[in-house]
Amino acid sequence: MSSLIQVNRLVNCNVYMNGSSMLGRCEEAKVPAVKYVMAEHKALGMVGKVDLFAGLDKMEADFKWASFYPEVLPVIADPFTAVALQVRGSLQTWDDSGLIAETALVVHLKGLFKEISFGDYKMLTPAEFPSKFNVTYVKCVSDGTELYEVDVLSNILKVSGVDLLATYRANIGA
DSSP: OOOSOOEEEOOOEEEEETTEEOTTTEEEEEOOOOOEEEEEEOOTTOSSOEEEEEEEOOEEEEEEESSOOTTTHHHHTOTTSOEEEEEEEEEEEEETTEEEEEEEEEEEEEEEEEEOOSOEEETTEEEEEEEEEEEEEEEEEETTEEEEEEEGGGTEEEETTEETTHHHHHHHTO
């Protein structure tokens, strides 16, 4: 008899910058939350107000580097060149028999670093090197299946492969 409950756990990841592994170099990665901008609509004859989709808010990711890496600084310090990042994890599925599956969960990001740090120093404590990343593109892929994609600069918003803005782009001639 199979278990009624299955639990998914994602407990670690690796960061790739422009295709190069940052294994052991990035201490923390906070990928962006996608926030929809909603505009209030009210009109005569309506019994109430409603918020309707009007676009996307800006997206930001945060990275905390485990130390100072001279090869990372030139990449994140250039405010004119987009950086491609991947945050790759192994999504585990558990049930009452133990670990039953492991699949890749990959979040692709593209954008520009907008804040860099040369270190926060404290006595007898490793220095911290946080950075902020202005995100223009996000794609979430689970076990090879594209679940979500947004490209702000190309007016693309896809959910489970369905292009939600195709008609919009056609209507504005893009």
